[in-house]
Amino acid sequence: MTDDQNASPGCARTFATIGIVGAGNMARALATGWAMPILCTDSGSGRAGELASDTGGVAVATNAELAARADVIVLCHKPGQLAAVAEELDGTRAVVVSVLSGVTSAQLNAVYRRSRAVRVTVNLPVRVRAGIVSLPTGQHVDSEVESAVAELFGRVGTVVRIPEHQVGALIPLVGVGPALVAMFAQAQADAAIRAGLPADLAMSLATETLRGTAALLVDFEHDAPALRRAVASPGGPTERAMAAAEAQGLRNAVLAAAQAALPAR
Secondary structure (H helix, E strand, O other): OOHHHHOOOOOOOOOOOEEEEOOOHHHHHHHHHHOOOOEEEOOOOOHHHHHHHHHOOEEOOOHHHHHHHOOEEEEOOOHHHHHHHHHHHOOOOOEEEEOOOOOOHHHHHHHOOOOOEEEOEOOHHHHHOOEEEEOOEOOOOOHHHHHHHHHHHHOOEEEEOOEHHHHHHHHHHHHOHHHHHHHHHHHHHHHHHHOOOOHHHHHHHHHHHHHHHHHHHHHOOOOHHHHHHHHOOOOOHHHHHHHHHHHOOHHHHHHHHHHHHOOOO
8 A cells, every 4th residue: 555545535534525336225325315416336227327416416437537536435336246346446545435235344355455445334224314334343444544434424324333243233123124114114004094094194104103202212211111111001002002912923023034134154
């Protein structure tokens, strides 16, 4: 690595120019959450142009051009393209940040030998600046780069620092969680529809119930049993509903879903 590469890229604490490789759902979520012009590329799908148009960014022709213009490059391409993209980008002065599912920091650094590369994990709520971002500890980059990455992703969510071997445990909670919660909300709405509510109102109220419950959990200092006790009057409908949910295996279904989402060992 050259002295120039060891130096901070421009104003490293804020990363003035963001480049994104890939233009799929996560790239769109991040670009929307950052709400600032970004540079982006794709592998020929044409989606980079759409992403740039929708977010006020610029689609550039090649990854080489992206590397020349960006201060930080966020990898949102398919994990299987890791080595091929690295051939185009390795040696860039920009900081390389991978959000690629299942790609460890060791795998990342094996192909980005001449660049500063950092692994993070993110989930889709970064789109609304309510994501969970893990920045694994022990990565071989200097503290200024780590701080810059934490600041950038802190704009779109909560940044947590955990050992890398614990990252896999986040998948069923943080990664899969939004889909499971959406499934639960739909089931609640379906129950209300069967009871006579219009479908659009039922789904709207299910969503608002989730929003309010999340706020209550924060107010209850994340004590879920205490919140359940506060809602459930003895012998009332909530107590009956909880008993029915337990009898139907709701808790076990969630645990099974989490187990299925864990990486294979």
